[in-house]
Amino acid sequence: MLYGRLDDLREQSSKRLAGSLRQTGGTHQMRSERDTSVAMYSDQLAQYSAVENGLCFGRLDFHEGERFYIGRIGLFDEDKEYEPLLMDWRAPAARPFYLATAASPDGVRRRRHMRTKQRTVVAFDDEVLDINSTEPSRNEGLTGEATLLAAVNANRTGQMSDIVATIQAEQDKIIRTELNGVVVVQGGPGTGKTAVALHRAAYLLYTHRRQLAKRGVLVVGPNATFLRYIGQVLPSLGETGVLLSTVGELYPGLNAVGRESPEAAAIKGRITMADVISHAIKDRQEAPGMIEVPFEQETLRLDRRAITEARGRARRTRRPHNEARRTFVREMISTMANQAVNKLGRHLLDADDIDEIRRELREDENVQNALARLWPTLTPQQLLSELFSSAKRLATAAPRMSKEDRALLLREPDAEWTPADVPLLDEAAELLGEDDADAKARAERQRRQAIDYAQGVLDILDLEDDADPEILMAHDLMDAYRLAERHGGENYETAAERAAADRTWTFGHIIVDEAQELSAMAWRTLMRRCPSKSMTVVGDIAQTGDIAGATSWGQVLSPYVMDRWKLTELTVNYRTPSEIMAVAADVLASVDPELVPPTSVRDSGVEPWHAQVRDLVADLPGLVAREAGEIGEGKLAVIVPAARVADLGEAITAAIPGAAVGSQSAALDARAVVLGVVDAKGLEFDAVVVVDPAGILAESPRGASDLYVALTRATQRLGVVHEGGLPGVLSRLKGASVLG
Numbered sequence: 172m173l174y175g176r177l178d179d180l181r182e183q184s185s186k187r188l189a190g191s192l193r194q195t196g197g198t199h200q201m202r203s204e205r206d207t208s209v210a211m212y213s214d215q216l217a218q219y220s221a222v223e224n225g226l227c228f229g230r231l232d233f234h235e236g237e238r239f240y241i242g243r244i245g246l247f248d249e250d251k252e253y254e255p256l257l258m259d260w261r262a263p264a265a266r267p268f269y270l271a272t273a274a275s276p277d278g279v280r281r282r283r284h285m286r287t288k289q290r291t292v293v294a295f296d297d298e299v300l301d302i303n304s305t306e307p308s309r310n311e312g313l314t315g316e317a318t319l320l321a322a323v324n325a326n327r328t329g330q331m332s333d334i335v336a337t338i339q340a341e342q343d344k345i346i347r348t349e350l351n352g353v354v355v356v357q358g359g360p361g362t363g364k365t366a367v368a369l370h371r372a373a374y375l376l377y378t379h380r381r382q383l384a385k386r387g388v389l390v391v392g393p394n395a396t397f398l399r400y401i402g403q404v405l406p407s408l409g410e411t412g413v414l415l416s417t418v419g420e421l422y423p424g425l426n427a428v429g430r431e432s433p434e435a436a437a438i439k440g441r442i443t444m445a446d447v448i449s450h451a452i453k454d455r456q457e458a459p460g461m462i463e464v465p466f467e468q469e470t471l472r473l474d475r476r477a478i479t480e481a482r483g484r485a486r487r488t489r490r491p492h493n494e495a496r497r498t499f500v501r502e503m504i505s506t507m508a509n510q511a512v513n514k515l516g517r518h519l520l521d522a523d524d525i526d527e528i529r530r531e532l533r534e535d536e537n538v539q540n541a542l543a544r545l546w547p548t549l550t551p552q553q554l555l556s557e558l559f560s561s562a563k564r565l566a567t568a569a570p571r572m573s574k575e576d577r578a579l580l581l582r583e584p585d586a587e588w589t590p591a592d593v594p595l596l597d598e599a600a601e602l603l604g605e606d607d608a609d610a611k612a613r614a615e616r617q618r619r620q621a622i623d624y625a626q627g628v629l630d631i632l633d634l635e636d637d638a639d640p641e642i643l644m645a646h647d648l649m650d651a652y653r654l655a656e657r658h659g660g661e662n663y664e665t666a667a668e669r670a671a672a673d674r675t676w677t678f679g680h681i682i683v684d685e686a687q688e689l690s691a692m693a694w695r696t697l698m699r700r701c702p703s704k705s706m707t708v709v710g711d712i713a714q715t716g717d718i719a720g721a722t723s724w725g726q727v728l729s730p731y732v733m734d735r736w737k738l739t740e741l742t743v744n745y746r747t748p749s750e751i752m753a754v755a756a757d758v759l760a761s762v763d764p765e766l767v768p769p770t771s772v773r774d775s776g777v778e779p780w781h782a783q784v785r786d787l788v789a790d791l792p793g794l795v796a797r798e799a800g801e802i803g804e805g806k807l808a809v810i811v812p813a814a815r816v817a818d819l820g821e822a823i824t825a826a827i828p829g830a831a832v833g834s835q836s837a838a839l840d841a842r843a844v845v846l847g848v849v850d851a852k853g854l855e856f857d858a859v860v861v862v863d864p865a866g867i868l869a870e871s872p873r874g875a876s877d878l879y880v881a882l883t884r885a886t887q888r889l890g891v892v893h894e895g896g897l898p899g900v901l902s903r904l905k906g907a908s909v910l911g
C-alpha cells in the first residue's frame with residue numbers, strides 16, 4: 172500500500188514537472204516562477220526515487236491500540252483528510268521508535284523493526300516493551316538489537332549506508348539537539364560519529380527547512396575519498412541540498428590538491444599566519460625614498476612624505492587593500508596634478524584644464540606603473556605566491572618566525588596550491604577585498620553571448636521541418652534563456668550549488684567531520700562561513716594525526732565562542748569487534764592513559780593475527796591473498812606507512828587480480844585496496860591488514876594515533892604483518908596465532 176502511494180506521488184510530480192517544463196517564454200516573473208516549480212518537482216522526484224529502498228522500516232504499537240509505521244519520509248492519505256500512512260523518522264511522534272525502553276516505554280507496547288528487499292519484507296524483529304516480559308533478557312540499552320547486529324555484521328560495500336532504521340538512543344539525542352550553538356560530538360572510532368552527523372543534517376533540514384534551505388548546510392570532511400564514501404547517505408535520506416566539501420575545495424575556482432611536507436602544512440595552519448598575511452599586505456604598500464615619474468615633458472617627484480601621507484589616508488579608511496587603493500590613487504593623483512599645474516603656471520589654467528590634467532595623469536602609463544609599484548592591485552593568489560617564493564618578503568612579513576620555519580614555507584612561484592594554502596588564500600581575500608568588477612563584466616558578456624548562441628540554435632531548429640522528434644522535445648522544453656544558462660554551466664538551482672561558487676557565502680549550519688584534523692587557520696575560515704555559529708563538530712581527539720590538528724576542543728573553539736559550546740559523547744563502538752578493540756586499546760593507552768576506548772557492541776569470535784616475515788615485498792601478497800579468501804565478497808584494506816604505499820602497492824596489485832592502490836574512487840570499489848593511514852581515516856573494511864606498525868609509529872610525531880586509526884578500520888578481521896619484532900604496544904598480539 173505504501174509503495175502504491177509512493178508510485179502515485181511519483182507520477183503526479185512527473186506530470187507536473189513535464190507541465191512546467193513545457194511552458195516557454197512569458198515575462199521574467201513567469202519564467203522565474205516556472206523555474207521555481209521545475210526545481211521543486213525535480214527535487215520531489217529525486218526524493219521519491221531515493222527513498223525506494225527500505226521505505227518503511229518500523230512499526231510502533233501503542234497500548235491504546237494505535238499503530239504507526241515509521242519510514243524515510245512522511246506519506247499521507249489524500250482521500251482521508253491527510254491521515255498519516257507513514258511517519259517520517261524525523262517527526263517528533265516517531266521518537267519513541269528510537270528512545271522507548273521497557274523501563275520507560277512512553278505508551279509503546281511493541282516495537283517492530285522490518286527489513287525489506289526491494290518491495291518485499293524479508294525479516295522482522297519485535298520487542299515487547301514490558302518490564303515484566305518473560306522474553307529472554309536482551310543486551311541492555313540497545314534498541315532493535317537483532318536488526319542492529321544484522322546491520323553491523325553485514326559485508327561492507329565501499330559506500331557508507333544510512334542507519335535510519337537502527338539509530339540508538341545516545342545517537343538520537345545528539346541528532347535531535349537544537350539547531351543553535353556549537354555541539355561537539357566526541358567519540359572513539361566506530362561510534363557512529365559520521366553517521367550521526369549526517370542524520371543530524373537530515374534532521375535539521377526537516378525541522379528547520381525554511382531557515383536552512385535558503386542558506387544551505389555545509390558538511391566538511393577530511394579528503395575527497397571520505398566525501399565519496401559518505402556521499403550516498405544524505406540522498407538515501409531524501410536530502411540533496413547539502414554541500415559536501417573538503418577545506419581544500421572551499422576556495423571557489425580552485426581545487427587545492429598539491430602536496431607538501433606535514434611540517435610546512437602545520438606552519439601554514441598556525442593562527443599567527445593571519446598576522447603574517449596582514450603584514451605581507453602592508454609590505455606591499457611601499458613608501459620608498461623619492462621616486463620620479465616622467466609625465467609629458469616634465470618630471471614629477473614623489474617624496475616619501477607625500478607617499479606616506481597618502482598611504483596613511485588610505486589605511487585610515489580601514490577598507491580592504493584593493494578598495495583602499497582608490498583613496499591612495501586619488502591622493503597621489505592630486506599631489507601630481509598640483510606639481511604639474513605649478514610647472515605649467517597655475518594662473519594660465521582654469522578648473523576644466525586642471526580636471527583634464529588629472530584625467531591625463533590617471534591614464535598615463537608611467538603614472539600607472541608608479542602607482543602599481545606603490546600600492547599594487549593584488550589577487551590572493553598573487554600575494555601568496557609572491558610571498559612564498561621570496562625569502563626576503565617572508566623575512567619581512569614574518570620577523571618572529573624562526574629561520575628554519577620560514578625555509579620550510581619557501582616554494583616555486585608556480586607551485587600547485589595545497590589544502591593548507593586554502594585558509595591562507597581565504598584570509599588574504601578578506602584583507603585584500605574582492606576586486607571582481609572585471610570578472611563580473613566578463614561573466615555578463617559571456618552570458619549574453621551564450622544567449623545569442625542559444626537563440627541561434629533554436630532558430631535553426633525551427634526551420635527544419637523533419638527535425639528529429641527528440642530535438643524538438645528539447646526545443647519545447649527549453650527556451651533560449653535556459654539553454655544559455657546550461658551552456659554557461661551556471662544553472663544553480665539549490666543553495667548548496669550557489670554556495671559552492673561563492674567564497675563569501677555564509678551557511679545556516681556547518682557540520683565538521685574528523686574535526687580534530689583541522690588547523691587553527693582552517694577553523695578561522697569555517698567560522699567566517701557561519702556567522703551564526705550554528706555548528707556540529709564531530710571528531711575524536713585521540714585520533715588526531717595531523718600535526719596542525721587539535722589536542723582539545725576548548726582550545727579550538729574558545730577563540731570563537733568562549734565556553735558556549737556543548738560537549739556530547741558517544742561510547743559504543745558499532746564497527747570494531749571486541750577482539751580487535753582490545754589490541755587497539757593498548758595503543759590508545761600509549762597515546763594517553765586517561766583516554767577510554769569505546770565499548771564494542773559485539774564479539775566476532777575471531778582473534779586478530781600477526782605474522783613476522785623476512786621481506787614484506789616478497790611475503791605480503793601471499794598473506795593478503797589468504798585474508799581476501801577469508802572474507803569472500805567483503806572488502807579488504809592493506810594499511811601501510813605512507814612511504815611504502817608505492818612499493819607494497821605494486822607488489823600487491825601484481826599478485827592479486829582486482830587489487831588497487833590509493834584513494835581514488837575506483838580503488839574504494841576494488842575488493843582489496845592498499846592505503847596510507849591518512850587516506851584510511853573515517854573509512855571501514857571487513858578485513859584490514861596493518862603492515863609495518865613500527866614504520867607507522869615512526870613516521871610521524873602522532874604515530875601512535877595513526878596506528879590506533881589503522882587498527883580500528885576493521886569490521887570483522889584484523890591481521891598485522893611486520894619484518895622486525897612487534898612494537899611493545901602490540902605485545903597483546905604475541906599470544907595470537909602467527910601466520911606466515
Ligand SMILES: Nc1ncnc2c1ncn2[C@@H]1O[C@H](COP(=O)(O)OP(=O)(O)OP(=O)(O)O)[C@@H](O)[C@H]1O
Pocket residue numbers: 319322323332333334337338339342358359360361362363364365366367711714745746852853854855883
Ligand atoms: N545505530 C547504528 N546502527 C547501525 N550501524 C551503525 C549505527 N551506528 C553506527 N553504525 C555503523 O558503525 C560504523 C561506524 O560508524 P561511523 O563511521 O559513523 O563511526 P565514526 O565514529 O565516524 O568512526 P571513526 O572515528 O573511526 O571515523 C558504520 O558502519 C556505521 O554504519
